[in-house]
Amino acid sequence: MHDLVPLSIPHISGNEWKYIKDCLDTGWVSSVGSYVDQFEQKVSQYVGTDYGVATVNGTAALHLSLLACGVQPGDEVIAPAFTFIAPINAIHYCGAKPVFIGSDSNTLSLDVNRVHTFLSEECVKRDGDLYNKQTGQKISAILPVHIFGHPVDMAPLNEIATEYGLPIIEDASESLGSEYREKKTGSLSTVACFSFNGNKIITCGGGGMATTSQESLANHIRHLSTQANKKPFEYEHDEVGYNYRLTNIQAALGVAQLEQLDAFIEIKRNNAALYRQLLAEIPKVDLVWEEPWAKSNFWLCTLLVPSVDRKPLMEYLLAHNVQVRPAWKLMHTLPMYQECQVYGMEETEAVFERCISIPSSVQLNSEDIKYVVRCIKNYFDQS
Ligand SMILES: Cc1ncc(COP(=O)(O)O)c(C=O)c1O
Structure with a gap:
């Protein structure tokens, strides 16, 4: 019998040991450290955005990105039904609901034409916002997922989002390095999210990141990821936050993986x-x-x-x-x-x-x- 041919396992062949040893030798093992900073800078630079905020996993990045884009309890978010469950759960964590739109049979990702017909025929604009005629709820975002690494047709989706005034939270968890019209996925929307889970193209063991070119969004996501602590050492928390930061050890693994x-x-x-x-x-x-x-x-x-x-x-x-x-x-x-x-x-x-x-x-x-x-x-x- 042939040896097991694995589906998608980590490939550890670069500076992983060296960088993790550095964390252990210096004691910088927790959620602050130079590898976290490097990882954020290098991933955002690679993707082509100005900011990256590292998180404990991709699901956390999605949760915070939705919150930072203003998704509120009772809202609805346009999303595919053909996806791993994480982005849908993230919508649920915000108290919002997904509206499931069919996928394109070639890319297997969100069908942009169907999104357009849904928004134009099934929704209505009122006081500057968009409402679902059937449920009466506000539509507050679009969440496309680049399934198996294949990019969604982002140009028309961005046009639609602009027409209806909706932010796009791009789930690029599976598509690090994929390109849409020569631009990397993760740079094609309001904010994008990556996963560095063990089965992804590069891994931190577990980890995630939100990338964006909007400074205020990046700052808000970072703030939410650190218990919304406005003034460190004064414990002034100004909203409900989360402990969603990536550790320096995980980031060290990520930096070494990114090099490959x-x-x-x-x-x-x-x-x-x-x-x-x-x-x-x-x-x-x-x-x-x-x-x-x-x-x-x-x-x-x-x-x-x-x-x-x-x-x-x-x-x-x-x-x-x-x-x-x-x-x-x-x-x-x-x-x-x-x-x-x-x-x-x-x-x-x-x-x-x-x-x-x-x-x-x-x-x-x-x-x-x-x-x-x-x-x-x-x-x-x-x-
Ligand atoms: C499409 C998609 N979104 C989100 C996630 C969630 O990432 P994580 O497992 O890092 O929370 C994954 C993978 O795990 C995924 O495949």
Whole structure:
């Protein structure tokens, strides 16, 4: 049997030990330190924004970004149903509700045309704000997610957001290094959020960051992340805050990982191209690919297969040491969110039934990829 071919595991091959040892040697292990500052500067510079605020994880970055953008209890936020649950939970933490809009069948990310029709046909402007005709609630933000690393079509989405006066909180957790029309995801909206969880393209073990070019937003997010303490040592807290800061040890890991990011992206893009070339010989299988205007980091390569084959193919691959996983359950099918409004979801439901994410770790070599594709081919040959 071939060794396990992992889905998406950390690749620790640079200065990680050195920088973490430095934290331990100097005693700067907690939520203040030079690696936190460096990490914030380097990620925001890489992405192309003026500010970065490091957080304990990506979910915390989303929570604070929504709050700082003014999302209030009772408001509604436009979001995809096809996503990992974190951004939807973050909306809920604010006391707001998601309105689920269908996704684009190519990018698997928020369908911008559907967002436009929803806002123009199902909402009404009143006193400078936008209200959902069905629920009567205020729409206060749009939260697109760059699924599996593939950018959302951000230019028309930004036009829509400007037309309706809504901030965009961009969930770039999976898309560090991906580009939309030659600009990095994370620089394309009011504020963006990243995750440095262990399964992401680079990791801090756990960690996150909000990036923005608006100074006041960055300051507010930072303030909220440190218990909203206005005057350190005087304990003057001026609103409800959170303990959401990243530690210096985690940031040290992040700085070392960031030094390797471009190399990781090159490997992942080459591996995706090889998958695509080899999979072309299997008629029932498509690989989710980047749009002409996008350059994806291919965080997770994802197959579209006939829905009847999804489960048995996954079982076959797992039995052959190929680590795969299905797409997340659609958010409106989960008990906490099944009362939320859903718009234009028909195609998304069909696509969800067809998705399998396949091994995409940086460590994979061409032999691993050939093995994975051989297993997929064997499954279809015998079924
Ligand atoms: C799309 C998306 N958003 C948010 C998150 C949350 O990040 P974290 O796990 O760092 O809280 C993740 C991943 O974990 C994600 O994939």
